Amino acid sequence: GESVGLHLPTLSVQEGDNSIINCAYSNSASDYFIWYKQESGKGPQFIIDIRSNMDKRQGQRVTVLLNKTVKHLSLQIAATQPGDSAVYFCAENYGTASKLTFGTGTRLQVTL
Amino acid sequence: GAGVSQSPSNKVTEKGKDVELRCDPISGHTALYWYRQSLGQGLEFLIYFQGNSAPDKSGLPSDRFSAERTGGSVSTLTIQRTQQEDSAVYLCASSFGLAGVRVQYFGPGTRLTVT
Numbered sequence: 049g050e051s052v053g054l055h056l057p058t059l060s061v062q063e064g065d066n067s068i069i070n071c072a073y074s075n076s077a078s079d080y081f082i083w084y085k086q087e088s089g090k091g092p093q094f095i096i097d098i099r100s101n102m103d104k105r106q107g108q109r110v111t112v113l114l115n116k117t118v119k120h121l122s123l124q125i126a127a128t129q130p131g132d133s134a135v136y137f138c139a140e141n142y143g144t145a146s147k148l149t150f151g152t153g154t155r156l157q158v159t160l
Numbered sequence: 161g162a163g164v165s166q167s168p169s170n171k172v173t174e175k176g177k178d179v180e181l182r183c184d185p186i187s188g189h190t191a192l193y194w195y196r197q198s199l200g201q202g203l204e205f206l207i208y209f210q211g212n213s214a215p216d217k218s219g220l221p222s223d224r225f226s227a228e229r230t231g232g233s234v235s236t237l238t239i240q241r242t243q244q245e246d247s248a249v250y251l252c253a254s255s256f257g258l259a260g261v262r263v264q265y266f267g268p269g270t271r272l273t274v275t
Binding site: 080082084089090091092093094097137139141146147148149150151152153 | 164193195201202203204205208216219251262263264265266267268269
């Protein structure tokens with residue numbers, strides 16, 4: 049079936065370095081993608097989203113890149129901080145108000 | 161403003177009992193979603209409401225699971241005759257349900273433990 053997956057379950061980076069979290073999706077009809085951050089014991093927190101008519105979108109210290117040719121999504125975090133330690137999920141969606149399909153998540157560990 | 165709220169935050173129940181989980185969406189959000197997150201896993205879609213109707217119930221795992229939404233606001237997820245495999249965090253999300261704004265905002269979840 050359609051799915052969104054992540055390549056790496058755990059990513060360890062040093063404080064101050066840039067982090068890149070990757071995600072592959074399989075539904076070529078998906079037209080909306082979103083990244084969430086989930087800290088232990090909390091619900092997912094919205095980070096950034098992107099529509100399929102774009103290939104890059106920037107936020108505060110975060111950038112999402114979308115490559116529709118190879119159905120790949122990435123989240124870049126600049127100058128990673130200890131507070132960025134969490135599990136990151138990508139999700140995809142088709143249609144205005146419908147379910148998000150999530151991957152299993154990548155744990156980001158920031159070392160000092 | 162207030163975010164999505166859920167209650168209870170934790171629920172421990174015995175196998176075979178029924179449980180009700182509640183979600184209060186963000187005011188003005190017409191779309192409401194329930195997801196389930198098992199330990200160390202991603203989020204699994206359960207059901208979606210637009211107003212009080214549920215156009216997509218495809219994720220409900222069995223007929224023991226049901227949900228309703230009243231007044232276009234509060235939603236209740238009911239699990240009957242709970243089983244141990246129902247143990248998970250149940251997350252609720254809401255959104256404006258508009259073409260231009262598709263972000264779903266999540267509540268803190270209800271951790272359900274079936275003993």
